[in-house]
Every structure is written in C-alpha cells, then in structure tokens.
Amino acid sequence: MPITVTSRDSALTIALSGEIDHHGAREMMTQLDDAIATRLPARLVLDLSGVTFMDSSGIAVLLRALRQEQQIGGSLRMTNIPTQARRVLDAAGVGRLITLD
Amino acid sequence: MKAIDQVTVTFTSRSANEGFARAAAACFAAQLDPTLDEVADIKTAVSEAVTNAIVHAYPDCLGKIVMRLRIFDGGVLEIQVKDSGVGIPDVDKARTPLYTTGGEERSGMGFTIMESFMDGLRVRSQPDKGTTVTMRKRIARRAGSSQ
Ligand SMILES: Nc1ncnc2c1ncn2[C@@H]1O[C@H](COP(=O)(O)OP(=O)(O)OP(=O)(O)O)[C@@H](O)[C@H]1O
Ligand SMILES: [Mg+2]
Numbered sequence: 001m002p003i004t005v006t007s008r009d010s011a012l013t014i015a016l017s018g019e020i021d022h023h024g025a026r027e028m029m030t031q032l033d034d035a036i037a038t039r040l041p042a043r044l045v046l047d048l049s050g051v052t053f054m055d056s057s058g059i060a061v062l063l064r065a066l067r068q069e070q071q072i073g074g075s076l077r078m079t080n081i082p083t084q085a086r087r088v089l090d091a092a093g094v095g096r097l098i099t100l101d
Numbered sequence: 102m103k104a105i106d107q108v109t110v111t112f113t114s115r116s117a118n119e120g121f122a123r124a125a126a127a128c129f130a131a132q133l134d135p136t137l138d139e140v141a142d143i144k145t146a147v148s149e150a151v152t153n154a155i156v157h158a159y160p161d162c163l164g165k166i167v168m169r170l171r172i173f174d175g176g177v178l179e180i181q182v183k184d185s186g187v188g189i190p191d192v193d194k195a196r197t198p199l200y201t202t203g204g205e206e207r208s209g210m211g212f213t214i215m216e217s218f219m220d221g222l223r224v225r226s227q228p229d230k231g232t233t234v235t236m237r238k239r240i241a242r243r244a245g246s247s248q
Contacts, residue, residue, distance in 0.1 A: 022152045023116035025206065053123070055148040059208040084141040091217040092210040100213075 003031045005039070012041030017050030020058035020085075029061050036068045044069050049080035057091050058085070066098055077101065104171040106132070114155045114184070116166045122151045122168055122182075129170045130178050133240040141244075142197040142218040143178070143238065150182035150234045156203060157234060158186025176240045180219075183233045189226035196248065 002024065004015040004048040013036055018024060036044065046065065050056075062078070069076045081089065089100060106179045112118045123144040130143050140211050147168070152164045169181040189195045196216075201209030219236040226232040 019120060021116075021119045021148055022120050022156060022206075029206070044225065050241050053148075053153065055145055056208050056210045056214055057152060057206070059210055063208060064205065083138065084145065087138075087141070087218070088145060090213060091214050092208065 002028045003035065003051060005035050007039070007041070010041070011043040011045055012039050012040055013047055014096050015047040016052045017052075020051060020054040020061060021053065021055050022057040023084045025061050030047045032065050033060065033068070036065065036072075036088070039050040040074070041069075044074060044076045046076065046081050048082060048085055050059060051082055051085050054085040054088055056092065058088070059094060062089075062094065062098060075099075102171050104173055107169065107170045107171040111165060111167050114159045114166050116152075116155055118166075119148055119151055119155070122166075123147050125155055125168070126170055126180055129172075130240065133172065133176050133178060134243060135240045136243070139238070139240055143180070144151040146236055146238075147180060147182070149215050150236070152178070153211055153234070154182060154184040154232070156188065156207070158184035158188075160187065161213060176185045177237055178240055179235065181233060181235045183231065188228040188230055189232055190222070190228050192224050192226050219224045230233050 004020050006013050020028060038068060066076050078101040081100060110125055126147045127140050127144050164184060164186055167183045171179040194200055196212040198213045199209040201207045216234055219238045221237040223235045
C-alpha cells in the first residue's frame with residue numbers, strides 16, 4: 001500500500017512511500033485519485049518522508065493531484081521531501097506550481 | 102580513450118526492470134566511491150533513460166534494452182542506454198523541457214533531469230532503428246579514498 005491517509009481539521013494528509021518510478025506510479029495514481037474523489041479535501045498535504053526514490057513519473061503523479069485539487073477548489077502542499085526527490089522536483093521546476101515545505 | 106572497466110547488461114523492456122537497472126548502475130559506480138548524492142544522481146538519470154526506452158521506444162511491445170556502463174581514467178562514469186525501438190524524429194525538440202508525446206502519465210522532464218543530474222548527455226536516434234542515450238558523470242576523488 002503506497003499511500004496512507006490521515007485527516008485533521010480540514011486538511012487531509014496522505015503519506016506516500018516507496019519508489020515512485022514508472023513501475024510504481026500507476027498504482028499510486030489510482031489510490032490518490034480514489035482518496036481525493038472520496039474525501040474532496042479542501043487542503044491536501046502530501047507527506048513524502050517515506051519516498052525512497054522518485055523520478056519524472058512521480059512528477060506526473062503530483063501534478064495530477066494538483067489538477068484534481070484545483071478542480072475542487074482545494075489546495076496542495078508537499079512536506080518532508082527527501083533530498084533525492086527534492087532535487088528532481090527542483091530540476092523540473094515543480095516548486096513554481098506546488099508549495100514545497 | 103580506453104575504458105578501465107566495463108559491464109553490459111541486457112534486459113527486456115518491462116517496468117519491473119527499472120529498479121534493477123538503477124541498482125546495477127549504482128553497484129558498478131560504487132568502485133568510484135561516490136557520495137550518497139552522486140549515487141542518487143546516477144540512479145535518477147538511469148531511471149529516466151530506461152523508462153524512456155520502456156515507455157516510448159517500445160510502446161506496444163516488449164523489446165531489448167542494452168545498458169553499458171564504463172569507467173574511464175579520472176573517475177569518469179559513462180552510462181549508455183540503447184534500444185531498438187521507434188526512434189525519435191527530432192531529438193532537439195524531444196530534449197526541450199515539457200515536450201512529451203506521452204499522455205497524462207508523463208511530464209516531459211526526463212531529458213532535462215538527465216542533463217541536470219549528469220555532466221554530459223548525448224542522444225542519437227534514427228526513426229524505426231532506435232535510440233542511444235549516453236551520459237557521463239565525473240565522480241570526484243574524495244580525501245582519504247583508496248581509489
Ligand atoms: N528511447 C526513446 N525512444 C523513442 N522516443 C523517445 C525515447 N526517449 C524519449 N523519447 C521522446 O522524447 C520525448 C521527451 O522525453 P522526456 O524523457 O524528456 O519526457 P517524457 O518521457 O515524455 O516525460 P517524463 O520523462 O517527464 O516522464 C518523449 O515524450 C518521446 O517522444
Ligand atoms: Mg521520460
């Protein structure tokens with residue numbers, strides 16, 4: 001199970017874990033889709049502390065979550081980003097689109 | 102320039118092999134005593150090149166991917182990922198940030214990431230023949246290392 005969902009106040013925190021590459025991205029995308037569609041969070045926080053590896057396939061997962069939040073008028077923030085994932089996000093300029101703590 | 106060491110691995114374009122390719126490259130590079138950040142850079146670049154071969158080169162079939170790893174004098178690591186897939190009609194365009202022929206699951210940042218994580222990137226491609234991506238990274242010698 002690559003995602004774990006917890007909620008508090010109006011914020012929904014989803015912890016992602018494992019390797020987010022092309023091989024693992026689809027399952028994570030499906031689970032995130034389901035979580036967002038059923039909870040419709042006004043504020044979504046993605047906790048990346050358990051992510052051991054991420055490449056551009058992970059960027060597509062995160063941008064999809066961003067679009068879904070935008071569609072329901074919600075916001076997206078990412079937190080506890082490990083160094084490797086951070087470097088990938090920086091190289092791709094994702095910080096211009098999503099708030100990275 | 103002659104390589105000091107080299108390893109070649111051939112694998113099928115199954116996504117399960119992405120992790121294998123990353124680990125193989127990281128293991129081979131270990132003899133250069135890279136830092137953890139350098140290992141992460143190597144794994145990331147390999148993941149991008151191999152994923153492209155899996156996703157784009159062989160869109161509706163399985164094909165062969167050849168990854169050749171070489172080390173040159175001065176701690177230079179070369180990673181070459183070769184496929185015999187559909188090829189890229191316009192390499193310069195393909196290397197542009199955000200350019201993608203993939204759908205929702207792609208962001209068009211693979212080549213940009215390879216470029217920023219490695220010291221050099223060369224892409225050779227011929228439509229219907231295949232694509233060869235060659236990347237180089239210099240691993241600086243660290244004080245106290247036995248390299
Ligand atoms: N090995 C390959 N064979 C055929 N086409 C390729 C290959 N590698 C890349 N391409 C083409 O180049 C484009 C850009 O590749 P790049 O890796 O930069 O982005 P992407 O794969 O589309 O998205 P991302 O890497 O962000 O998931 C691809 O969309 C594809 O059209
Ligand atoms: Mg790519």
